Every structure is written in structure tokens, then in C-alpha cells.
Amino acid sequence: MTSGGTGAGPAGPDRRRGRPARTDAVDGPGARERILTAARAEFAARGYEKASIRGIAKAAEVDPALVHHYYGTKEQVFEAAVEMSFAPALSAPEIVLEGGLEGVGERLTRFVLGVWENPVTREPLLAIVRSALNNDAAAAVFRKLVARQLLRRIAAELAVPDADLRAELAAAQLVGTAMLRYVIKLEPLASADPERIVARVAPVVQQHLTGP
Amino acid sequence: MTSGGTGAGPAGPDRRRGRPARTDAVDGPGARERILTAARAEFAARGYEKASIRGIAKAAEVDPALVHHYYGTKEQVFEAAVEMSFAPALSAPEIVLEGGLEGVGERLTRFVLGVWENPVTREPLLAIVRSALNNDAAAAVFRKLVARQLLRRIAAELAVPDADLRAELAAAQLVGTAMLRYVIKLEPLASADPERIVARVAPVVQQHLTGP
Numbered sequence: 001m002t003s004g005g006t007g008a009g010p011a012g013p014d015r016r017r018g019r020p021a022r023t024d025a026v027d028g029p030g031a032r033e034r035i036l037t038a039a040r041a042e043f044a045a046r047g048y049e050k051a052s053i054r055g056i057a058k059a060a061e062v063d064p065a066l067v068h069h070y071y072g073t074k075e076q077v078f079e080a081a082v083e084m085s086f087a088p089a090l091s092a093p094e095i096v097l098e099g100g101l102e103g104v105g106e107r108l109t110r111f112v113l114g115v116w117e118n119p120v121t122r123e124p125l126l127a128i129v130r131s132a133l134n135n136d137a138a139a140a141v142f143r144k145l146v147a148r149q150l151l152r153r154i155a156a157e158l159a160v161p162d163a164d165l166r167a168e169l170a171a172a173q174l175v176g177t178a179m180l181r182y183v184i185k186l187e188p189l190a191s192a193d194p195e196r197i198v199a200r201v202a203p204v205v206q207q208h209l210t211g212p
Numbered sequence: 213m214t215s216g217g218t219g220a221g222p223a224g225p226d227r228r229r230g231r232p233a234r235t236d237a238v239d240g241p242g243a244r245e246r247i248l249t250a251a252r253a254e255f256a257a258r259g260y261e262k263a264s265i266r267g268i269a270k271a272a273e274v275d276p277a278l279v280h281h282y283y284g285t286k287e288q289v290f291e292a293a294v295e296m297s298f299a300p301a302l303s304a305p306e307i308v309l310e311g312g313l314e315g316v317g318e319r320l321t322r323f324v325l326g327v328w329e330n331p332v333t334r335e336p337l338l339a340i341v342r343s344a345l346n347n348d349a350a351a352a353v354f355r356k357l358v359a360r361q362l363l364r365r366i367a368a369e370l371a372v373p374d375a376d377l378r379a380e381l382a383a384a385q386l387v388g389t390a391m392l393r394y395v396i397k398l399e400p401l402a403s404a405d406p407e408r409i410v411a412r413v414a415p416v417v418q419q420h421l422t423g424p
Contacts, residue, residue: 165412186359188376189381189384208412
């Protein structure tokens with residue numbers, strides 16, 4: 001978790017900007033959660049650059065100042081929204097690694113495809129990747145979360161040289177597959193049964209992570 | 213080549229919109245080429261959605277109507293610009309396949325990395341990929357050029373089942389690697405010596421194309 005994230009909880013608004021403390025009695029119950037949910041939807045729908053604090057505030061039915069009050073700058077709001085969207089994926093290292101290194105390629109491939117196959121988890125992820133490809137601030141958030149919290153933790157378990165590079169090249173296969181399948185919709189990839197994709201991609205991911 | 217492309221040449225303006233024929237004497241010499249060069253720069257700098265016919269016309273020092281006259285709709289202008297940017301890559305199938313299937317993974321990886329390593333060829337490619345990820349019309353152009361003119365031609369040479377899917381998954385590795393290295397700049401991938409990347413990616417591309 002980072003500053004501006006969800007650490008303080010709804011009962012403990014962040015006062016670092018020196019504004020008067022607000023309470024649920026003033027802002028309505030759950031304003032903080034409503035803002036985060038609205039931010040996630042706004043970034044998912046419009047991408048980082050087009051999304052606005054004003055639009056997030058309107059959807060959450062709060063004053064724009066309250067969005068800044070709780071979450072800081074637009075970049076920090078984005079980071080909090082991404083962390084929320086990304087929370088399921090942050091359990092990936094445990095899930096993927098708990099069976100040991102044998103079969104890690106297949107477990108990681110299944111995990112990633114599972115997240116992308118489900119439209120509910122796909123949309124925010126897609127927004128993250130799109131935003132990161134279009135905007136340097138969003139790319140920095142992507143690096144922080146994906147690289148440090150996800151890939152580094154997988155790489156740490158690989159007893160091989162170049163572990164970080166290997167984990168990133170495995171991620172490149174998975175991110176590239178998701179882009180071509182779900183966004184650009186190249187055929188036959190876009191319509192292929194997920195099991196066919198797992199059968200072809202899992203050995204490659206395994207090779208990246210543990211191969212010669 | 214497609215309609216609205218570069219087929220007619222500067223001396224033969226396209227009359228399909230029913231406008232009076234213009235000549236170099238009216239528009240200045242090389243107006244058609246200037247428009248295409250300006251379009252390429254505009255799409256590279258601003259992406260498909262933000263690029264405008266007006267901006268392209270201004271940079272080419274012509275009337276916006278002349279852009280439409282030569283190239284048609286914004287999507288058709290984009291397609292012509294992409295074809296121009298993409299021309300070097302369209303020679304890839306010959307270069308990559310002329311040595312046969314052995315070593316095809318390494319030749320394709322080297323070719324793609326070479327295009328991305330050179331800033332002159334990288335920028336327009338990056339614009340194509342970014343635009344395709346953000347806009348359906350641009351994605352359609354990407355599918356048409358990359359899938360039909362590049363991947364299909366490589367797949368046609370592979371004597372394996374699922375050749376099209378294999379070629380697309382190899383492309384996913386290469387596109388994903390380019391995105392994480394040159395755009396999102398994940399480290400250590402972003403700073404890694406290209407030879408280290410070739411050493412790790414080429415066997416994977418080979419496995420996709422010709423492996424079991």
C-alpha cells in the first residue's frame with residue numbers, strides 16, 4: 001500500500017493537505033469508497049489522460065475538493081484506483097508459486113488468462129495497460145505495481161541468473177497475448193478456446209522462468 | 213496496397229470524391245507526398261484519436277480539403293500513413309523466411325528488435341500500436357496490415373497445424389516485449405543489451421513457430 005491509498009479507512013480521512021477533517025456525517029456514508037469506485041470506473045472508461053477529478057467527483061456525488069482531500073493528485077487517485085483493480089492480481093505470486101517451480105508457467109498463464117477472460121476484471125486491467133502505454137505518469141504506476149509487487153516477487157523465487165529479466169519477458173508474452181486477443185482482436189487468437197492458448201503459451205512462460 | 217493509398221502517384225490524383233482534378237501546378241509540387249509525410253508525423257505525435265485532418269493540412273501547407281481529396285476519410289489517411297511507416301516491415305516475411313524454418317525465430321526477433329531499436333522506425337510503429345490499442349478504427353487497420361500482410365505470410369510457410377495462431381502468439385511475445393521495453397520501460401528489460409533479449413526471446417519465437 002502507498003500513500004493516498006486505502007490504508008486510513010473511511011473513519012480516518014487523510015489530513016496531510018491541511019484541510020479541515022471531514023466526517024461521514026458531512027460527506028455521507030462511504031464517500032471515500034464511492035470516490036474510489038467512481039475513480040476506477042472513470043479511468044476504465046476514459047483512460048488516464050481523459051479522466052478528470054471533476055468527473056470522478058460527479059459520479060461519486062461529492063465535491064471535487066473531497067477527491068483531492070482523500071486521495072491527493074490525479075496521479076495518486078489513479079494509483080489508488082489501480083491498486084484496487086489490481087488487488088486480485090497481487091495474490092498471484094502466492095497462488096502461482098505455492099506449487100513450486102514445476103508447472104509455474106501453466107499456473108501463471110491460467111491465472112492471467114482467467115483475469116482477462118472475466119469482463120469484470122478485464123476492463124480495469126485494460127484501462128491500466130492502455131493508460132500506461134499513453135501516459136508517463138500512468139506508466140510509472142504500472143512499473144511500481146506490476147514490476148515491484150508482482151514480477152519481483154515471482155523472480156525472487158527463481159533460482160536462475162537474470163531472474164528479473166526472465167520474469168519481465170514472461171510478462172511480455174502474457175501482456176502481448178492479452179493485447180492482441182482482447183483489444184486488437186487478431187483472429188484466430190481472439191476467438192480461440194482459452195485451453196488452446198494455455199497449451200501453447202504455458203510452455204513458453206515456463207521456459208522464460210525456469211528454462212535454460 | 214489499398215484504396216486511398218499511394219498507388220496513383222503524384223501525377224494521378226484520385227477523383228473518386230467527384231472533386232475537380234487538382235494538379236501540381238495548383239497545389240505545389242509534391243503536395244501528395246507532403247500530406248503523407250505530415251500525416252505520418254501527426255499520427256506519430258498525437259495518436260489516431262487526437263490527430264486531425266486540419267493539423268495534417270497545416271503541416272503540409274495545403275487546404276484540408278486536399279487531404280480528403282487525395283486520401284479520403286481520417287481512417288483512410290491513417291491507413292496510408294501506416295502503410296508508409298510499415299513498408300520496411302512488409303519485407304520481413306522474405307527476409308525472415310529466406311533462410312528456411314531453421315533459425316526463423318532468431319531472424320524474426322532480430323528484425324523486430326532492429327526496427328524498434330532505431331528511433332526513426334520506432335516512433336511511427338509505436339504510434340500504430342498505441343492507436344490500435346485506443347481506437348477500433350485504428351485496430352482494424354492494424355489487423356489488416358499486421359495480420360494479413362505479415363503474419364499470414366509467415367504462417368503460410370509453417371508446415372504445422374494452428375499456423376496462424378502460432379504466428380500470432382509469436383507476435384504477442386514480440387509486441388509485448390516492445391511495449392514493456394520501449395514504452396513502459398520496465399527495468400532491467402528497458403536497459404538490457406539487445407543481444408541478451410535476442411538470446412532469451414528467439415528460442416521462444418522459434419518454439420511458437422515450429423515447436424511441438
